[in-house]
Amino acid sequence: MIELTVALVVFLFPLAYSPGPGNMFFAAYGARYGVRATLPATTGYHVATWLVTVAIGFGFAVAIRHAPGLFLAIKWVGAAYVFSLAWTFLRAGLIAGVQEARPAGFLDGVILLALNPKAYLIIALMFTQFLSEAQGNRTMLVLWIATVFTLNNLAAFLVWTAVGERIAARLRRESSSRAINLIFATVLAAVAVWMMLR
Known part of the structure; x- marks a missing residue:
């Protein structure tokens, strides 16, 4: 199990931290609201x-494989959702008196996560690499792999959130809050476009 875990973390490192x-x-x-x-x-x-x-x-991957339309629908709905989050930042940055975007x-x-089909592909790829050759109790292996994957991903997200918070702390001034909201809206819109095109 230790060897499997080390190999899994090494495999996931570039995927999680890029x-x-x-x-x-x-x-x-994180930049807008802070880690907490x-x-x-x-x-x-x-x-x-x-x-x-x-x-x-x-x-679950079998269902996605047999229903490619489901994958496409999730992709487009997910992109639309992230665009809507970007829109809340944009409105907060452009329109006086509009309620501030919320955390x-x-x-x-x-x-x-549910509307990010690329996550499903990464997870399915991970299982093809680490479950097919594994010996022993398959149920325990699935639960262990899922736990290691989730904790590794959580660590990466906390790092990125903290980096965002540190960068914003250097830039934050009252007069620049609208510009910062525009930057965040642009970043989220770019995420939505990435989701649509991948």
């Missing part, structure tokens, strides 16, 4: 991550 849509989402929210305010969304995302990873490990909550984190 700038992908989830990392950019949490970096933007993003913890509900981070928790929601990773509870959903663990559940989806377990489901795929036990065969993402637990449900936002769940939705972000």
